[in-house]
Amino acid sequence: MARAELMDYDKALELYEPVLGFEVHVELSTRTKMFSDAPNPAFGENHGADPNTQITPVDLGLPGSLPVVNETAVQYSISLGLALGCSIAESSRFARKNYFYPDLAKNYQISQFDEPIAFEGSVEVELEDGTQFTIPIERAHMEEDAGKLTHVGGATGRIQGAEYSLVDYNRAGVPLVEIVTKPIFGAEGRAPEVGKAYVATIRDIVRALGISEARMERGNLRCDANVSLRPRGQEKLGTRTETKNVNSMRSVERAVRYEIQRQAAILAKGGTITQETRHWHEDTGTTSPGRPKSDADDYRYFPEPDLLPVQPSAELIEQLRAALPEAPVVRRRRLLEEWGFTELEFRDVKNSGLLVEIEETVAAGVAPAQARKWWTGEIARIANTKGAEPAELISPAAVAEVVALVDDGTLNDKLARQVIEGVIEGEGTAAEVVEKRGLKLVSDDGPLIAAIDEALAAQPDVLEKIRDGKVQAAGAVIGAVMKAMKGQADAARVRELVLERAQA
Amino acid sequence: MSEITPEVVAHLADLARIALTDDEIQKLTGELGSIVDNVAKVSEVATPDVPATSHPIPLSNVTRADVPGETLTPAQALAGAPEHASDRFKVSAILGEEQ
Secondary structure (H helix, E strand, O other), rough: OOHOOOOOOOHHHHHEEEEEEEEEEEEOOOOOOOOOOOOOOHHHHHHHOOOOOOHHHHOOOOOOOOOOOEHHHHHHHHHHHHHEEEEEEEEEOHHHHHHHOOOOOOOOEOOOOOOOOEEEEEEEEEOOOOEEEEEEEEEEEEEOOOHHHHHHHHOOOOOOOOOOEEEEEEOOOOOEEEEEEEEOOHHHHHHHHHHHHHHHHHHHHHHHOOOOOOHHHHEEEEEEEEEEEEEEOOOOOOEEEEEEOOOOHHHHHHHHHHHHHHHHHHHOOOOOEEEEEEEEEEOEEEEEEEEEEOOHOOOOOEEOOOOOOOOOHHHHHHHHHHHHOOOOOHHHHHHHHHHHOHHHHHHHHHHHOOOHHHHHHHHOOOOOOHHHHHHHHHHHHHHHHHHHHHHHHOHHHHHHHHHHHHHHOOOOOHHHHHHHHHHOOOOHHHHHHHHHHHOOOOOOOOHHHHHHHHHHOEEEOHHHHHHOOOOHHHHHHHHHHHHHHOOOEEEEHHHHHHHHHHHH | OOOOOOHHHHHHHOOOOOOOOOOHHHHHHHHHHHHHHHHHHHHHHOOOOOOOOOOOOOOOOOOEEEOOOOOOOOOHHHHOOOOEEEOOEEEEOOOOOOO
16 A cells, blocks of 8 residues: 555544554574574574575474474573463473475474463563553464575565575574464554564563574564554454564564554545455565465464473472563663663663663672763774674673773773773783773873973963963863873863962 | 365365365365274264373473584485575475465
8 A cells, every 4th residue: 555545643543443463483592493403593603504504304304303392492481481471381282383385394383382381471561751561461382483485586586476496494493482462452552662662572581581682683583563453432353464574673663553554544445454464565664465364374283293292390480480580671660760860861771782781880880870981982882883792892890990990090081992992902901901002191290290381381371361260271281281191191180280380 | 974075175285285186186085084084983982081182101391402413414405305506495486475
């Protein structure tokens, strides 16, 4: 539907109530796959391997091969279920989901159907202005990811008109947890924001748990968004569409908004919504129909005969529960209070993805404002030029060492920036970099006074101006001294000395 | 009697992307029907207090440690593929949608 045909967003909300639902797939970062001991491409260093180099006979479904469940993947799934407030099934089993498509070589995907590992939970999300919203969770189940198809021929790798497809099975068998919400009511005009905040919260949760790298650009976290509308006052739910693979937080927001406007335009003209999957187009910000939800969804589920039930002990569940990190929303509220940042400063920190680094730097004894300044300033800047993550460049402990040297007067900010750079370049600890590069501030007044005398000789009228009350005239002298000292002087001390001289 | 009708067989063939003639559908309707009828005999002896089971032996929690093992080389992986290109399996273009 062209943008011009969409119903105005506010008008759509006046007439209809949006009801949402999300399916989020999380790739777990275990070392090996869900059912085979092949290296898992969703585990950091395994990313980006050559095609078909991370597979075993199990991943290809070769005759005689048998799947065996990855113990760590089960534990990660239970932890995630617990973090979503779910109950953990005493007994859970796998099922075959049968379909014929070459992204899996077996003609079925091992998933869970009637006995998921986790069910009935809820998760608190926070919108940008601090409004809290509760998302009800229906279930979280374990399954395996499918391989990657590249369509060759036809237009730009799209499936339509392709001559043939090439399959790389490296991703086949990557452990996945699919999190399914219940219908979400009451989001109203903020539905797009709620969708975005929900996906962001899932990302934060799995990162805090350390069970997924959660990099959406790599497909570690993928979202399908369900949207339906019902006329105001109507009880019965409207027909929903499922927009597949909305794979950035901003896209979730845009896709939900688009579907509300598109469906409202159809309904208002007396049309009906087709229950179908739809594709999201990042470039145009629109959705287009995929296959209708009918025969294609006839998956003929049955219990997986090659795998045994998973029956986690109560001890294991309690052990994993005790190890759960603080919920992201709770943690954010606590840190906001402890650090005394403004909402805006805090949001910047949150969006920079440096919350953990700053928290650890504060724990190492640095004032929160200082920790924020160094991480979001100089370190982020260097990381940006290197195309790296700030956290990969320098440790919170090393940052704390540098800040301690500023606090005790050994360094000023300018020198500290050079020390940070030295530490990042691998020149040693902060103290070693100061030593090697000779970056210490000159703490002895003698050389400072000599430099001041020289500067005053070049600008003889400065003292006169200061005596006339034009204190800012000292700036010219301070600048000249700092230059002469190659920045290794405490500007505040130089200023004191210049003003003393004027009073003499 | 079995619930296997020609329509069910045609539907299954469609899901499995197998082209069947009307004669084949008729033949399979009879054959599949008798298989289902035979298997259904089990329910004659199963009483309501016998829970459904997918395994004859009561085992659970058979897992393995998360330790990488050996992988196939691309050449080994592709050895049984009818066609391949650029170290990937080559399949005919699939009509329909990506899963």
